[in-house]
Amino acid sequence: MQSGTIREAVTAVPIRFWLAFGTLVVGVVLGWLTRVLARRVLRRIGVPDAIEGTAFERTAREFGTSTVDILAAIAGYFVFGIAVFAAVAVAEIEYVAQFWNAVAGFLPQLFFAVIVLIVGVLLGDKVELVVSERFRGVKLPQVGVLPLMAKYSVFYLAALIALGQVGVATGALIVLLAAYVFAIVFLGGLAFRHLLSAGAVGTYLLLNQPYTIGDEIRVGDVHGIVQEMDLFVTHVETDGEEYVVPNSKVFTEGFVRIRS
Numbered sequence: 001m002q003s004g005t006i007r008e009a010v011t012a013v014p015i016r017f018w019l020a021f022g023t024l025v026v027g028v029v030l031g032w033l034t035r036v037l038a039r040r041v042l043r044r045i046g047v048p049d050a051i052e053g054t055a056f057e058r059t060a061r062e063f064g065t066s067t068v069d070i071l072a073a074i075a076g077y078f079v080f081g082i083a084v085f086a087a088v089a090v091a092e093i094e095y096v097a098q099f100w101n102a103v104a105g106f107l108p109q110l111f112f113a114v115i116v117l118i119v120g121v122l123l124g125d126k127v128e129l130v131v132s133e134r135f136r137g138v139k140l141p142q143v144g145v146l147p148l149m150a151k152y153s154v155f156y157l158a159a160l161i162a163l164g165q166v167g168v169a170t171g172a173l174i175v176l177l178a179a180y181v182f183a184i185v186f187l188g189g190l191a192f193r194h195l196l197s198a199g200a201v202g203t204y205l206l207l208n209q210p211y212t213i214g215d216e217i218r219v220g221d222v223h224g225i226v227q228e229m230d231l232f233v234t235h236v237e238t239d240g241e242e243y244v245v246p247n248s249k250v251f252t253e254g255f256v257r258i259r260s
Contacts, residue, residue, distance in 0.1 A: 020087040027083020035076030042068045054125030056118070067122060071115070078111045113162035120158020124151040149184065156180055201247040202231035216258040219245050223258075 042048075047068055051057045057067050128151035160177055206229065211217050215226050217236065222245055224238025234250060236243045 023083055023087040027080045027087070030083065031076040031080035034079045035072045038075040039068055039072040042071060047071075051122050051126065053129060054122055056121045056125055067118070071118065074111070074114060074118075109165045109167070113165040116158055116162045116165065120155055120162070124154035124158070127151055127154050153180075153184065199231050199247075201251040202229075202233075205229065205234075205247060205250065206231065211255065211257050218256040218258065219250055220253050 048066070051067055054067075060066050060070060128147040131147040131150045157177075205211075211226055213226050213229065216224070217226060219234075219236070222236055222238070222243045224236040224243065226234060227237045227242065228235040232247055234245045234247060236245055
């Protein structure tokens with residue numbers, strides 16, 4: 001008696017609902033497989049090593065996960081979302097189907113925008129680390145701003161691309177990008193005019209070599225042996241002390257090379 005009731009309840013459900021349920025089950029399986037496969041692919045191509053030390057990765061680990069796991073999860077949920085849309089279409093639920101059809105057109109754009117933002121954050125963090133490493137030997141206060149400028153420039157570009165994906169007007173994005181570039185150039189020129197001057201003088205000194213490592217020179221009140229030269233500064237050692245002299249000071253105040 002009870003089995004007959006169950007059979008009648010099952011047969012009373014339209015076949016399209018069973019097909020929709022099957023579609024959801026397949027979506028769950030495919031979403032899980034996509035998540036596992038994406039995690040393996042990201043690890044195989046060296047993503048964990050490439051993003052090691054970035055702020056995003058450190059934050060993810062504080063929450064007990066990783067960037068690779070987050071990206072893999074997003075890919076899995078995207079596949080499952082497609083299965084949900086397919087199930088609704090199969091079930092032919094009129095009003096729900098209309099809603100999900102509207103959402104379905106927006107989902108790929110949202111998915112791409114989220115991926116762009118995450119990649120932008122990771123790339124910005126990595127650029128900051130690289131720029132910091134490149135300018136570690138330059139002992140000028142203005143240099144400390146360069147890594148942050150590079151980082152937030154990448155963030156800004158990623159945000160513009162992501163906003164473009166979700167339907168923000170392209171013209172407005174171009175205006176914002178132009179304003180940002182102008183601000184970077186203008187403010188950067190004001191902030192780094194001394195740094196640029198030192199770089200130009202450093203290029204002249206490196207090409208013409210009026211003094212080299214090991215020479216004894218005097219720049220202003222600094223008198224000692226040249227230990228190191230780069231594009232921006234000259235390291236002069238005297239009596240166990242090392243002076244870092246900006247190349248712009250060498251150019252404006254002049255120097256004296258002392259011959260032994």
